[in-house]
Amino acid sequence: MSLLEKFLDLPFEEVIGDRFGRYSKYIIQDRALPDARDGLKPVQRRILYAMYKEGNTADKPFRKSAKTVGNVIGNYHPHGDSSVYDAMVRMSQEWKLRNVLIEMHGNNGSIDGDPQAAMRYTEARLSKIAAELLRDIDKDTVFFIPNFDDSDEEPTVLPSRFPNLLVNGSTGISAGYATEIPPHHLGEVIDAVIMLMEHPEATVDELMTVMKGPDFPTGGIIQGIEGIKQAYETGKGKIVIRSKTSFEVMKGGREQIIVSEIPYEVNKANLVRKIDELRVDRKVEGIAEVRDETDRTGLRIVIDLKKDADAGGVLAYLFKNTDLQISYNFNMVAIANKQPKLMNLMHLLNAYIEHQKQVVKKRTQFDLAKAEDRLHVVAGLIRAMSILDEVISTIRASKDKGDAKQNLVKSFDFTDRQAEAIVTLQLYRLTNTDVTQLEKEARELEKTIHKLEAILASEQKLLSVIKNELEEIKATYADKRRSEIQAEIEEIKINLEVMVPSEDVIVTVTRDGYIKRTSIRSYSASSNDEVGKKEEDVLLEQLESNTTETLLLFTNKGNYLYLPVHELPDIKWKDMGQHIANIIPIDKAERILKAYSIKDFNLPDTYLLFCSKQGMVKRSLLSEYKVQRYSKPMVATKLKEDDEVLSVHLISGEKEIILITHQALALRYSVDEISIVGQKAAGVKGINLKDEDYVVACLVIDVPSQMKELELLTHRQGVKKVLLQQIEITSRAKRGVKLIKELKSNPHRVVEVKEHHHDREK
Numbered sequence: 001m002s003l004l005e006k007f008l009d010l011p012f013e014e015v016i017g018d019r020f021g022r023y024s025k026y027i028i029q030d031r032a033l034p035d036a037r038d039g040l041k042p043v044q045r046r047i048l049y050a051m052y053k054e055g056n057t058a059d060k061p062f063r064k065s066a067k068t069v070g071n072v073i074g075n076y077h078p079h080g081d082s083s084v085y086d087a088m089v090r091m092s093q094e095w096k097l098r099n100v101l102i103e104m105h106g107n108n109g110s111i112d113g114d115p116q117a118a119m120r121y122t123e124a125r126l127s128k129i130a131a132e133l134l135r136d137i138d139k140d141t142v143f144f145i146p147n148f149d150d151s152d153e154e155p156t157v158l159p160s161r162f163p164n165l166l167v168n169g170s171t172g173i174s175a176g177y178a179t180e181i182p183p184h185h186l187g188e189v190i191d192a193v194i195m196l197m198e199h200p201e202a203t204v205d206e207l208m209t210v211m212k213g214p215d216f217p218t219g220g221i222i223q224g225i226e227g228i229k230q231a232y233e234t235g236k237g238k239i240v241i242r243s244k245t246s247f248e249v250m251k252g253g254r255e256q257i258i259v260s261e262i263p264y265e266v267n268k269a270n271l272v273r274k275i276d277e278l279r280v281d282r283k284v285e286g287i288a289e290v291r292d293e294t295d296r297t298g299l300r301i302v303i304d305l306k307k308d309a310d311a312g313g314v315l316a317y318l319f320k321n322t323d324l325q326i327s328y329n330f331n332m333v334a335i336a337n338k339q340p341k342l343m344n345l346m347h348l349l350n351a352y353i354e355h356q357k358q359v360v361k362k363r364t365q366f367d368l369a370k371a372e373d374r375l376h377v378v379a380g381l382i383r384a385m386s387i388l389d390e391v392i393s394t395i396r397a398s399k400d401k402g403d404a405k406q407n408l409v410k411s412f413d414f415t416d417r418q419a420e421a422i423v424t425l426q427l428y429r430l431t432n433t434d435v436t437q438l439e440k441e442a443r444e445l446e447k448t449i450h451k452l453e454a455i456l457a458s459e460q461k462l463l464s465v466i467k468n469e470l471e472e473i474k475a476t477y478a479d480k481r482r483s484e485i486q487a488e489i490e491e492i493k494i495n496l497e498v499m500v501p502s503e504d505v506i507v508t509v510t511r512d513g514y515i516k517r518t519s520i521r522s523y524s525a526s527s528n529d530e531v532g533k534k535e536e537d538v539l540l541e542q543l544e545s546n547t548t549e550t551l552l553l554f555t556n557k558g559n560y561l562y563l564p565v566h567e568l569p570d571i572k573w574k575d576m577g578q579h580i581a582n583i584i585p586i587d588k589a590e591r592i593l594k595a596y597s598i599k600d601f602n603l604p605d606t607y608l609l610f611c612s613k614q615g616m617v618k619r620s621l622l623s624e625y626k627v628q629r630y631s632k633p634m635v636a637t638k639l640k641e642d643d644e645v646l647s648v649h650l651i652s653g654e655k656e657i658i659l660i661t662h663q664a665l666a667l668r669y670s671v672d673e674i675s676i677v678g679q680k681a682a683g684v685k686g687i688n689l690k691d692e693d694y695v696v697a698c699l700v701i702d703v704p705s706q707m708k709e710l711e712l713l714t715h716r717q718g719v720k721k722v723l724l725q726q727i728e729i730t731s732r733a734k735r736g737v738k739l740i741k742e743l744k745s746n747p748h749r750v751v752e753v754k755e756h757h758h759d760r761e762k
Contacts, residue, residue, distance in 0.1 A: 024175035028340050032174035034181075036334035036341075036348060037355035038133060038158040039165025041172065043087045046076040048101060049155055051126050052134045062105050062123035069119050076147050076154050081119070089116045092124065096265070097168045098183035098217050099477065101130040111218070111262075111299070112269035129477050132161040139366040141359045159359045162473050163189050163352045165334060169214075177340045179333040182214035182264070187478035190470045196349050197463050204232045204345060211345075212485050213239075214328075218299075219261035219482040220244055223489040231330035232345035240489045243324040247311050250304075254288075255311045259301035259324065261482075266323045268292065272301055274322045283321070285501050286314045313495040320492045356466045361456065364465075368452040373417070375445040378438050380418025381425065385435045387412065391422065500547050500566040507551060507565060508577060509541040509595045510534075513586075515553075516577030517545070517568040526573040533576055545597035552598055552625060553580070554648040555590045558610075558639040562630035565597065586633055594648040601626040609649040609671065610637045610683060611698030615659065617732075618683030619674040622650070638682035647698045654703040658727060659686055659736070663693045664712065664750050667736035668727045671700070685733045697753035709756050712739060714748040721756075 030042050038045065050071045056063050069084050077084055090096055092104035095111045106122035109115060116122065126134075136159050144153040169183040191210035196202055213228040222228075223240040231237025244261035262268060272292045279287040286309030293300040303318075305311055319325040332343050336351055343351070384391045394411055398404035405419040414422065455461045505517040510533050531539055545551070547566040554560045561584050569578040580586060601623045608625065610618040618637045627634065637645065655671040667687045674684060687695065701708065701724070708724045722739050740748050 020175075028174045028177055029335060029338060032172040033177060033179055033333060033335050033340055034165055034170040034172070035157055036165060036336040036343060036351040038160035039163070039168060039170060039334075040133075040158065041087075041170070043072075043077055043079075043084060044091060044101075045158060046072050046154060047084065047088050047091070048126065048130055048133060048158065049137075050076060051102075051124075052131075052137070056124070057126045058103070058128040058131060060125060062103070062125050065104070065106075065119040065122045065124045068124060075152050078148050085116075085119045088124065089122075095218050098215060099129050099167055099186055100127055101133070101168070103127050111267070113267040129162070129473075132473055132477075133158045133164060135159060135161050136359070136363045139363045141362045141366070157355070159363075160352075160355065161469060162186065162477075163193055163349070165352070166348060170334070174340075177333055178331055180329060180331040181334070182328065182330065183216055184211065184213075185215035185478070185481050187474045188212060188215070188481070190474045190478070192345075193349055193353060193470060194467050196346075197353055197467060204229060207345060207349075208232065212481075213483075215481050215483045216241065216264040217482065218264050218266075219484075220263050221261075221484045221486060223486045225485065225487045227330075227489075228485075231332065235330065235332040235342040235344045235347075237330045239328050239330075241326050241328050241483075242319065242490075244484070245315060245324075252307070254307050255305045255309065257303040257305065257311060257315055257318075259303070260299060262299065262301075263323060263326045264328065266326060268294070268299065268301070271323050275301075275303065275318060275324075278318075278321065282501075284314060284317045284499055286310060310495060316492050317494050317499060320494055325492075353466070357462060360462055360465050364452050364455050364462075368449060368456070371445050371448045371452065375442060375449065376415070377418060377421045378442045378445065380414055380421060382435065382438050382442065383412075384414070384418075384422045384425075385430070385438070388430065395423065500564075503547045505545055505547060505565065505570075506573070507541070507543045507545045507568065507595070507597060508539060509543075509553065509592060510577065511538040511540045511592075513580040513592055514577035515563075515568060515580050515583070516571040516575075517547075517565060518571060518573045522572045529574055532572070532574045540592060541595040543595065543597045546599070548599075550598045550601075550626075552596045553592050554594045554610075554636055554645065555586065555633070556593055556644045557587065557590045557633075558612075558635065558637045558645050559586070559590065559633035560625065560636035561586070561633055562625070562627050584630070584632060590633075593645060596650050598622070603652065606650070606652040607671075607676070608636075609651050609655075609657070609674070609700060611646045611649075611657075611659065611686060611695060612637075612639060612643045612683065613646050613694050614640065614643040615661075615685060615687040615689045615695050616640075616643065616683040617657070617659075617674050617686030617698075618681070619671065619676050620679055620681070621676060624679040635680045638680060646695055649698075649700045651700055656701050656703055656705065656729065657686070658697075658699040658701065658710075659695050660697040660699070660710070660712070660739070660750060660753050661687065661689060661693045661736070662696050662749050662751075663690060664714075664738060664740040664742075664748065665690075665693070665736040666722075666727050666739050667732075667734055668729050669731050670703070670729070673732040688733055688735050690735075696750050699753065699755060711754040711756055712750050713752040713754070714740070715751050716746070716748055718748050720748075 034041050051068055054071060056068060065085065065088060068088065069081050072084050073081060088102060089108050092100055092102040092108050094100050102124050104122055104124045107117035108122060137155060141159045143156045145156055147154050165181060166184045166189045167186050169181045170179055172179050188211040192207045195207060195210055208229065213222055221242040221244055223242060227237040227239040241263035243259050243263060246258045248256045248258055250256055262271060272290055276290045278284050279290060286306050287303060288306045289304040291302045293302050305314060332348065333340055334343055336343065394407050395404045398407050401423055404423050408414045408419040408422060409416060455465060504520050506523045507517050508531050509515050512534065514533060514537065533539065545565050549565045551563040551565055552560055553563065571577055603622060606622045607619050608622055651671065656668060657671050658666060658668045660666045705724065710722045712720045712722060720740055727737060
């Protein structure tokens with residue numbers, strides 16, 4: 001074994017934990033999250049600084065992007081060139097940043113998600129506003145650290161003369177942390193900073209009077225002031241961003257939907273493709289054509305509608321089902337004091353204000369030292385002018401420059417700094433005019449020093465300097481707000497007719513669970529033929545319906561299936577339907593008892609009445625059974641383990657119920673005796689059953705009822721007719737009246753009950 005090799009016996013978990021911990025710390029602090037002070041990630045900061053140092057600024061010509069990428073990789077950021085170039089391109093994309101930091105010539109991508117041209121083809125330079133991030137960086141305003149190979153130095157943060165983090169936002173994912181900070185309006189953020197400096201106790205509500213909310217570069221409509229307020233108070237909040245749309249009427253009365261602004265970070269090409277797919281798949285009715293007419297004048301998506309299409313309904317559907325409207329979640333995480341932190345608006349603004357205090361204080365100290373040094377030199381030059389002949393004689397008598405400096409210091413008490421300035425003074429400056437200028441400069445320097453000392457001595461004056469500089473930036477760079485803010489998130493209500501073409505159909509359901517819808521055309525052409533089904537199967541329901549209606553199927557297990565009619569398989573009358581288990585999975589032992597086609601779930605005074613074998617009854621509003629998700633059976637009524645639903649009735653108005661048991665007992669009472677309960681609730685006792693007795697029929701009759709008679713069929717093939725009048729109206733949960741005389745041996749037991757109209761005149 002080589003002497004250089006060294007093996008450590010360490011637990012695997014410890015090694016992996018240590019390495020991942022280091023990696024996590026690196027990507028959190030030095031890659032994915034922005035600094036709360038200048039709003040930049042390290043790669044962005046390095047790109048801007050490298051361009052500034054190379055003189056690639058807004059007042060100079062553009063330079064090849066590859067040159068900048070090379071400088072950044074070689075001097076500050078030893079990573080892949082694509083990661084640096086991608087970051088550089090993003091800072092130039094006006095649909096990503098509210099105020100772009102890099103100007104780029106050439107293809108820098110598009111809002112359609114097109115890739116940028118290679119860096120050898122594009123040219124770039126810093127934007128004018130980016131210069132404000134870097135201004136005064138040479139005045140010891142920020143800390144510098146050695147670069148990766150100790151060959152140069154790089155700043156840990158930029159002076160950032162405007163609050164870049166809030167203005168341009170940030171997005172990033174690291175280990176255990178993610179950040180999503182939206183862009184804001186430059187003028188509004190500056191106003192909020194100034195308000196907080198003037199009133200440190202200002203509340204979020206007060207700040208929101210000047211800083212309304214995000215302002216996305218792509219515009220759009222922001223809905224939900226409560227979400228904005230929550231985000232500003234906690235760092236997390238949710239808003240909705242909606243496209244800006246309008247309606248235009250074409251020739252012939254047809255309408256167009258015009259989309260002029262789309263939500264932030266939505267890919268326009270994918271959005272147009274999705275809308276067109278909905279048209280092709282006929283998920284939404286009424287769209288004739290979708291076109292992208294975007295050009296240099298601005299974004300424009302045109303949705304041509306068919307004649308008589310519901311423009312508002314189509315738009316509502318598109319808001320709900322495409323990225324024409326999206327949710328945006330604030331997650332304002334940034335690096336503060338070298339640690340990742342979820343920050344509210346106060347934290348972010350105060351971090352920026354504290355940073356600016358430090359920057360302006362250090363800049364003032366730098367300028368003060370420079371002014372004092374210059375004043376010292378000027379004072380020496382003025383004094384030298386007053387004894388010019390002696391000074392010249394001394395210099396002429398000296399051996400060299402160094403000797404001359406020493407002689408001046410020794411003979412006239414000049415300092416080394418003053419002596420250096422005197423010996424390097426050019427002859428043409430030895431005029432009366434120059435003396436006057438030096439005296440004038442000395443007076444100006446004294447004023448400057450006094451002003452700078454006052455700033456350092458007073459917190460208020462320091463804040464005043466910051467305020468004035470911010471207002472200057474606002475006046476120079478602020479433009480109009482692009483995003484409109486609406487207080488409430490509008491609830492999207494989709495008209496079913498927009499999604500589904502209205503068509504009258506026949507719906508059939510068989511006892512064995514085969515279901516289909518058939519067009520009136522197919523039904524009419526086959527009206528003399530029997531419906532397609534298995535030989536031993538029986539047609540349970542044949543309903544006249546419409547594709548805009550909803551089918552409710554009720555089972556013996558107390559469940560119900562919710563099926564929009566347009567989603568039923570469209571099958572010819574002669575062909576067998578599709579088994580319900582292929583549409584919604586149900587238990588093998590579950591049987592369909594009843595089906596209703598519902599047009600309006602909100603009909604007043606409309607109920608579903610359930611009767612069970614063990615004599616339980618339940619009444620619920622029909623509206624309780626409307627749902628949004630229907631991928632599985634849902635509870636229609638709660639049952640005991642050994643009970644099952646006997647019948648389901650859709651009722652409205654005044655009704656009576658008759659329960660008839662196996663032992664030929666009948667109970668009749670008003671439906672109003674049954675209290676209204678919720679969808680998932682259990683029923684109440686409808687009849688008081690004897691041991692081993694159970695309900696065989698549940699009949700619902702109108703009030704006032706037509707004269708009816710009941711026909712009881714028994715297990716001994718006996719038939720007995722009973723006039724309705726013979727069953728007295730009583731109240732719920734009683735034993736009921738006996739309809740068939742009880743025999744001592746083999747008494748008749750009811751197995752089926754039939755209703756018959758009875759006309760007394762016959």
